[in-house]
Amino acid sequence: MLFLFLGISVHAQKASATENLAAYGYSKRFSDTASCKKMQQLALEQAKKKNSIDDKIICYSYLALTQRRLLHLKDFSHYADSAYYLSDKTNKIRPKAYAFLAMGTLKSYIDEKPQAIQYLLASYKLFAQAAAHDQCSKIASDISYLFSPTSPTKVKKYAQEALYHAAKAGDAESILHARLAFGSYLTDNLKTENTAEWQKAVSFFKETVNLAEKHSGSIVSKSNIGIAYINLADLYSKGQKPIDEKSFLKNLEKATAIAKQYNIRIIYRSAIGLQGFYFTEKGDYAKAELLFIEGIKYQKSLPYTDNYLLATFYNSLKDVAAKRKDFEAYFNYDAEYVKYNELKYDESAQKVLQNADVRYESTKKLERIKQLELENELVQKNKLLGYGIAGVLLIGLVFMFRSYYYRQRYYQNREDFLKQEQANTELKVQLMEKETIENLSARLAMERRLLRSQMDPHFIFNALGNIQSMILQKDTLPAVSYLNKFAKLTRQVLEQSRKETISLEEEISTLKNYIELQQLRLNNGFEYLIECDETVETDILIPPLLIQPFIENAVEHGLKPQVKEIKGLITINFTQHTDEKNLICTIKDNGIGLAASRTLKLKDNHESLSTKITDERLSKMQKENPYAGFEVRERDQEEGPGCIVILNIPIL
Structure with a gap:
């Protein structure tokens, strides 16, 4: 239904006075938030006073976009839903285009990318029919970002269309928006060894920055100016060595000034982070530390x-302290990092729940709309019944009686049917609410069980015991190194257990930390080897924490009971099946084997909870990927004793 615009007038439509007032208020969203909201509410009051559905739709849309800027998700959803609901009552292009824009922006904000693209494409087509080139350039840019990085062809297509409409519109705001989208395409496809491509990208962003500086007064989206500076500085950091330090720092200073003036957090974080990273890599740790401390002081003053x-700044300070070998400062920074990182995860979890609530409420509203339509149909049918009776009375009593009887019977049946449908709809809404809560509860329970299962208490106790022993023996550097690995492993497990997907590279990094701590625990009684075939791309996305339970079993039940004269070995090999969207992980050990391990387990009540949870997770994944699963068997006799695990991991 989204793309069926039958009955819509296709000629270009001018903006009304109310729309102009709402748009002017929206233009003040960065400079004066209070005036922005006041003017938009005034525009909405005018629309209600005139009882203009078209103007009300546009006002609700602008209010939704303003609430998105203020990060007020509940109000954002309310205004977007209101605009979209009213858009069904008009046949004008501009109101419908604004309603689809508000709904598409909402879907993008709550991470429903396919629906966001669908609504934004609908808005883009309508604004194109209305010859609103300024809106077309911004929406085409946003569509380009949504297709990244999965479809480079579409990213380029809509970025180029954004440039076309921006040139037609002729205003600096639209041109900057479009140039940033096309610049993003250039940098995403940039190969660092290709000097010509890099120079082309630098020239493009220099022109973009010059445009932003020349027309800064007329550009409302100040964050876009900051992004232009950040992108140009980032290009300098990736270019020829040695980099143009003066130009690099100059652009970051300008980005920082914009971020402070207009309170744009992401620009501020990126500017400070790039400077700090540069001075850290350069070896100027004192300057890098001062930058991060300055960033923390400024943030705490707000x-x-x-x-x-x-959390980001304290983590960067930890890295600087580690490179300076200032271990006291490292532990002080780590304590602050842990505190703010926990608060960050609490906020992240709250945001996930809020997004889930918005998705549910949006679906519930659509069901309610259908229910109201059924009730309205019932009212209309009852009116028709009254008209029919009045007409029959004019013909005659006898004919009236017969006509009334049959009509009454028909409408009664129809009313019963509509009431039943209404009851079914209400039941569906209740079931949907129950199902949503149960699914969310089950998912959170699974995440808690997964998190608990990843860090075995015996493993933690033994690892810390060995590190303590090193410290007592005054082996400071190895102790700090292993303590750093232990802290990093703990952080990785906490972070990855909250994610839907991680890259294979992240998974391998976690495995290395875990195995090296197991080596420390067993006094280096075994070696390990991780290999990836040429077909494997390390940036592919897979579910997190699937492999570690099998490494734990190989160490605990295979290598640990092995006689000391035999040096243990674990090999991990990754191969990729692109057609089946599957990653094959083969884990081999030269331990005592399955049969001997089962004999020992009869004397041990330890149950591998993490393996059971992994089996449950893979079973759920089989709905979308039938190849998901794992197989455990003995090694061939000629290879000697040991165990093989073949794990089929879906590529997401």
């Missing part, structure tokens, strides 16, 4: 707390 930003 009336709100950005836990994500503070």
